[in-house]
Amino acid sequence: MCPPDYFGIEYEINPWMSRSRPADPVAARLQWESLFDLLRGKLGLSISLLVPEKGAPDLVFTANAGLVRGGIFIPSNFRHPERRGESPIFRRWFEREGYEIRDLPRDLFFEGEGDVLAVGDDLLAGYRTRSDIRTHARIGEILDTRVLSLELADPRFYHLDTCFCPLARDAAVYYPPAFDRYATRVIRTNVPRTVEVSAVEALRFACNAVVVERNVVLNTGCGNLKSILLGMGYAVWETDLSEFMKAGGAAKCLTLFLTP
Numbered sequence: 001m002c003p004p005d006y007f008g009i010e011y012e013i014n015p016w017m018s019r020s021r022p023a024d025p026v027a028a029r030l031q032w033e034s035l036f037d038l039l040r041g042k043l044g045l046s047i048s049l050l051v052p053e054k055g056a057p058d059l060v061f062t063a064n065a066g067l068v069r070g071g072i073f074i075p076s077n078f079r080h081p082e083r084r085g086e087s088p089i090f091r092r093w094f095e096r097e098g099y100e101i102r103d104l105p106r107d108l109f110f111e112g113e114g115d116v117l118a119v120g121d122d123l124l125a126g127y128r129t130r131s132d133i134r135t136h137a138r139i140g141e142i143l144d145t146r147v148l149s150l151e152l153a154d155p156r157f158y159h160l161d162t163c164f165c166p167l168a169r170d171a172a173v174y175y176p177p178a179f180d181r182y183a184t185r186v187i188r189t190n191v192p193r194t195v196e197v198s199a200v201e202a203l204r205f206a207c208n209a210v211v212v213e214r215n216v217v218l219n220t221g222c223g224n225l226k227s228i229l230l231g232m233g234y235a236v237w238e239t240d241l242s243e244f245m246k247a248g249g250a251a252k253c254l255t256l257f258l259t260p
Contacts, residue, residue, distance in 0.1 A: 001047055001254060001256075006055070007032075008057045009057075017246070043212050043217075045212065050090075061114075061247070061253045062090075062254065063112060064253070066112040066113070069259060071099055071100050073094040075090060075104075078109070108132045108138075109135075110131045112256070117165075117166050119170075122190060123143070124186075125147050126151075126164070127149055128151050150164070151183050163207050164207055167216070167229075170192040171191065175202035175207055195225070195228055201221070206218065206225045208253055209252055215235045216236050220241075222238075239251065
């Protein structure tokens with residue numbers, strides 16, 4: 001995670017962002033700290049912190065740093081110039097931590113865990129809005145893993161993690177209208193148990209959740225999904241992340257899992 005010292009709406013690169021609707025830095029700080037305290041204090045996660053840097057307002061969204069599997073880090077190649085300054089910051093951190101850096105070709109856009117999520121032994125990968133489909137084969141080769149490509153069809157759900165959330169090895173939450181018809185068929189074929197969220201809750205970033213074993217951390221305002229998850233035996237933790245929604249993100253966007 002990265003503290004929101006310099007977080008703000010300084011440019012517009014997705015439909016959520018508007019410089020006429022700035023983030024409140026005090027509220028953003030309190031919301032980020034609440035999420036941090038929930039993940040570390042209540043759920044017992046070990047959290048490494050990235051030092052924020054001026055001029056990188058979206059550095060707080062660490063999910064976009066790249067993709068981590070074991071000791072391998074595949075860095076992002078950001079589509080928008082406004083975010084490309086984050087790449088060397090993330091790279092330095094992973095180099096210091098001793099990760100093996102495996103770069104993708106520079107002409108291929110890829111935005112990390114924002115667009116690649118694991119369900120069981122497979123990786124499901126979003127493309128079109130931010131990441132290129134051509135990165136999927138290369139990622140599969142690097143990690144020796146099957147990668148299933150999912151085309152994103154709604155610019156409001158510009159990253160996979162805004163409309164799809166793995167719950168378990170065989171289960172996921174998703175918002176079907178965010179995908180093209182073939183992608184929804186891929187999800188239904190390869191994920192045995194799926195939970196569909198409503199448009200109202202998808203726009204509250206219901207799918208941009210953090211899942212820790214049987215715990216799900218949700219943005220506030222997703223009561224129907226909360227009820228479904230409780231019925232499935234999950235513990236649900238709600239936290240207000242409205243300031244980060246102004247930039248197009250919520251709980252998942254604010255975290256990058258350093259997975260084994």
